[in-house]
Amino acid sequence: MTALLRARMRRDRVQVPLWIAGTALLAAAGYAGVVQSYGTVTERQEILAAVMANPVILMFRGLPSGTSEGAFLAFEVLPGLAMLAALMSSFLAVRHTRGDEEAGRAELVSATPAGRTLPAVATLVHGLVANVALTALTALALIATGLDVPGSLFTGAASGATGVAFLGLGLIAAQLMRTSRGANALTVWALVTLFLVRGIGNAAGTPSDDLTRIDSSWIAWLSPFGWAEQTRPYDADDVWPVALGVAVGLALAVAAIALQSVRDLGAALVPARRGRARARATLSSPQALVWRLGSGALVGWVLGGALTGILATTLSAVAVRIAGENPAVSEVLERIARAGSLDEAVITVFFTMLGILAACAAVQTLAHARQEEAHGTAEPVLATPVGRVRWLAGYLSVATGAVVVVVGAAVVAGCLALTAAGGESDLYRVVVITGLGQVVAASVFVVVTALVFVLLPRATIGVAWALVVVGAMLGLFGPLFGLPEWAGELSPFAGAPTVSGGDVDLRGLWWLLGAVAVGGAAALALMRRRELAPGG
Structure with missing residues (x-):
């Protein structure tokens, strides 16, 4: 287990730190932008009122939760932070599972005492470590700006929990699809769909009387991105949406490991489409x-x-x-x-x-x-x-x-x-x-x-x-x-x-x-x- 985990971290020694650092930098840059562009409560309230007047904007922004600097920052950048965590985690899951099977590495590892499921477990642990690091660095970046500690921790935790949810989804996609290309495509389309579901849930929500807060409809709870926003950092600081994201990610990961133990190496649950016996003439060039x-x-x-x-x-x-x-x-x-x-x-x-x-x-x-x-x-x-x-x-x-x-x-x-x-x-x-x-x-x-x-x-x-x-x-x-x-x-x-x-x-x-x-x-x-x- 330790050797497999070290091998994964060595392979990702450039990619994963770049994703984590980029997420933390986005959080810090977002705070600088909020302070410079929306330095007063009045300015922030005007923007939120405009958002309430046009629900379409909520498809591309976060969930309004107040006019404080921290709450407005979460409205501005939390969807982006969660999306970066989701992309990092899903790509990581596919790369070290289905990608290794395609490259022939999984077959060699399975021939050792590690067996068939331990590599998937190592990938799960690797993904969890990466998301914990993303959570910590993002929270530290926000704390360094002077924002309050609990809200910063919940912002990082909401992003990391979304990453864990998509880590599980990526592991499931690797079991379903025969190629890493197909598994990555499936996770990206799932990500886009769930991001839009979150936006629809927010747009269908109920604004507060002062037009600074929205209570999302039940639709937002169908998406991990919606769970991240329901944490409401710097406002409610609700821990249950974070726990839900982590629990769903772990449940999907356990299901993926169970599927890994019963299917043939190199096969997939979704069968490959049968090809033609002869290529068309249009395939005569690179x-x-x-x-x-x-x-x-x-x-x-x-x-x-x-x-x-x-x-x-x-x-x-x-x-x-x-x-x-x-x-x-x-x-x-x-x-x-x-x-x-x-x-x-x-x-x-x-x-x-x-x-x-x-x-x-x-x-x-x-x-x-x-x-x-x-x-x-x-x-x-x-x-x-x-x-x-x-x-x-x-x-x-x-x-x-x-x-x-x-x-x-x-x-x-x-x-x-x-x-x-x-x-x-x-x-x-x-x-x-x-x-x-x-x-x-x-x-x-x-x-x-x-x-x-x-x-x-x-x-x-x-x-x-x-x-x-x-x-x-x-x-x-x-x-x-x-x-x-x-x-x-x-x-x-x-x-x-x-x-x-x-x-x-x-x-x-x-x-x-x-x-x-x-x-x-x-x-x-x-x-x-x-x-x-x-x-x-």
């Missing part, structure tokens, strides 16, 4: 193979992009109405988007989120290259006349195509929604230009991921996803956290072209295009001489 392997996941990203485009254009009218009643809302949106009119600001904010979605689709596509290399399935392809450069170029082209398709779906859906609502003709131009800008921004993450894959192949997945998270936090939340303007512009999402007062701001376009061109050429050139790096 690009076609990459597209075929990733097309199922891409459908989900495209649907998310289309939904984002619809929300971007349909909510602009709602935001204008609310901002007329509460100028604080207008200030917040314009601070994030750095746009002119409020319509432009709303579209820019949602299309920044779209750029993040497109970058995620691209990173997931390029992560497949590392998985194929680690699992040994890249070797049969490279044994043909397909060379290393052409093989990587196939992934680059498909990842870029994924970005274009996701953003294109949003642009088309947004324009159709504008037409249905009879929107202003100028907004069509804003949608198209902002969408094209996010294509370039997301493409930066395509080439950066490719460079990491070439130079640090074993760190590809962890580093690539960490860079997307950092870029998202700087680009979307940097202004709210009080970061200087230059820090926000380090994110490609914030540097993408936007429309402000009818004028197009192209300042960031040139360095983004230069980064894409130089990064792509460098990745392909370096790939020519790189050796394959199989294994974990």
Whole structure:
């Protein structure tokens, strides 16, 4: 047991500390943003009143629990902290269970006295240790800002309990799906669904008379993210939602270990789909193979992009109405988007989120290259006349195509929604230009991921996803956290072209295009001489 636990911690000595440190930094940055942007009770009360007037905002924010600095901080950042913990834990669970089975390591370990179930137990302990560390460091980061100790501890504990719940979910997904790719996809879709369920539960809740607090509906209790928010740090400090998250995570983990003991090694509870006896003619190129392997996941990203485009254009009218009643809302949106009119600001904010979605689709596509290399399935392809450069170029082209398709779906859906609502003709131009800008921004993450894959192949997945998270936090939340303007512009999402007062701001376009061109050429050139790096 001790040896297995040490081996897991050694393999995760970079990835897990990055997730934990990023979560703690987000908490500390969130406090700085609250103090700088909403320093008075009146300002915080105005924002919460605006939130009550538009339940859609609650889909993307936390649960209002008062106007104190701590309670408002939890409203702002607790969903993000819980999501980081959930992603870290679910990826960890799949990597050390189904991932090890795919790589052949689980078979070797099972042949030792460790047997079939002890590796899963070691993974559970490893995940629990990681979440305890995340809880402690996040709480310490908040305590260091001067916030009260109990509320800080409950904020960290709520995040860590969500991580434990998704640790159990990841272990279950590893038993259900035959590949780590399928298990990770299942956990990510479960995460997105449960996050939306939490938002629906909050939006359907009952506001208090002073518009500073919401009592969620029963729907929020169907989600681990809802449990985290029901803790209400810096207000009620309720321990039972934390205990519920931990208990559910442990119950799922026990069920996963039981399933591990009765199924065949390498098999899964969900049977694999039977393949064709002969490949179609359309699979005659490396690009076609990459597209075929990733097309199922891409459908989900495209649907998310289309939904984002619809929300971007349909909510602009709602935001204008609310901002007329509460100028604080207008200030917040314009601070994030750095746009002119409020319509432009709303579209820019949602299309920044779209750029993040497109970058995620691209990173997931390029992560497949590392998985194929680690699992040994890249070797049969490279044994043909397909060379290393052409093989990587196939992934680059498909990842870029994924970005274009996701953003294109949003642009088309947004324009159709504008037409249905009879929107202003100028907004069509804003949608198209902002969408094209996010294509370039997301493409930066395509080439950066490719460079990491070439130079640090074993760190590809962890580093690539960490860079997307950092870029998202700087680009979307940097202004709210009080970061200087230059820090926000380090994110490609914030540097993408936007429309402000009818004028197009192209300042960031040139360095983004230069980064894409130089990064792509460098990745392909370096790939020519790189050796394959199989294994974990």
